[in-house]
Amino acid sequence: MCAAERNDDVSTAARISALLTAFRPGDDALGVSELARRTALPKSSVHRLTGHLVTHGLLERDGRSLRLGLRLFEIGQLATRQRGIVDAARPYLADLREATHNTVHLAVLEGTEVVYLDVLRGPDAPRLPSRIGGRFPAHATAVGKAILANGPEARVQAVIDAGMPRLSPRTVTAPGLLRRQLDRIRTEGIAYEREESGPGVVCAASPLLDAGGTAVAAISISGWSNRMRTDRVAPAVRTAALALSRGLC
The missing domain is CATH 1.10.10.10 (Winged helix-like DNA-binding domain superfamily/Winged helix DNA-binding domain)
Incomplete structure (x- = not known):
């Protein structure tokens, strides 16, 4: 040719x-x-x-x-790797929604954005812009930061080089602050988003890790900032992520 x-x-x-x-x-x-x-x-x-x-x-x-x-x-249904993650994660997501009445997400990273593979909306949760197949800048989401914290440095640098657009007054746009958050997430296993993707919404997320310790996806719980205590739901998200990671290895 x-x-x-x-x-x-x-x-x-x-x-x-x-x-x-x-x-x-x-x-x-x-x-x-x-x-x-x-x-x-x-x-x-x-x-x-x-x-x-x-x-x-x-x-x-x-x-x-x-x-x-x-x-x-x-x-789309032939995307077997993502389909396998969705099928494995669905029972855990359903349990988290039932326990908290908030919205739960499963997401992967593609480039500098997260792509939502599954979204189970809770009856008490805000109407979020997230949808199955939808995208959001990784630096402004808990699932995105959970994945970035447990992956190669090239992922983080790509997000920084993309410019880290501001989506709300609380969006993290400073590279140094993002890196400090990622260091803490890597240690604690939990990522938080506090009205960074939009006003009034908070989120706690934890990564799904492969056998080598690299994040392949993340799960999260999102709710209203005046109703949901992220520190209270974080242990449940972390426990579910650890159990699901063991099943994926």
């Missing part, structure tokens, strides 16, 4: 990725014009590429608009 062909393949893959990721939480169906606006692609390219994606089941037509296709869900 010549260089021109390789570049064209990369360009096509990038455009397809842009189209599929243009859909956001809450979107149902989007028109070609809106997809073109969100991706900055010409409408002619959007027409052509979405036609191919419809043919292969990755998009579905809804009148003159398009929605994500069922084939994408089927592909």
Whole structure:
């Protein structure tokens, strides 16, 4: 394959990725014009590429608009490593939600963001922006800090180099402060988030470790700052994480 062909393949893959990721939480169906606006692609390219994606089941037509296709869900279910973690963690997450009536999360790190693999919402918990498949900057979440504290230095440096955006008045944006927090988390096995991802929300998280002691994921409990004592729920999160880690090794 010549260089021109390789570049064209990369360009096509990038455009397809842009189209599929243009859909956001809450979107149902989007028109070609809106997809073109969100991706900055010409409408002619959007027409052509979405036609191919419809043919292969990755998009579905809804009148003159398009929605994500069922084939994408089927592909997602084939992510076996994540599926195994979700299946193993679900009983522990259910127990934590039942015991605390708060929202519990299972998340992994991808780049500088956490991706939520499972979310069990509690009846007494705030309505959080987290959702299955959703992303959040790692430095502003307890699950993210739990994973960063128990992994290679390159992960931490990548987060710092990305700029650590401020999501709330309490978001940690200073590299030195983040590193001090990670040192404490590494020692105690518990990470806290105190209104760093949004006002009024607190969280306690603990990492899931592989046989070598590296975090592969993290679980957490989130609730209202005026209702949930993070120091009281932290032991339960830590105990569940340790038991789950043993099962994953």
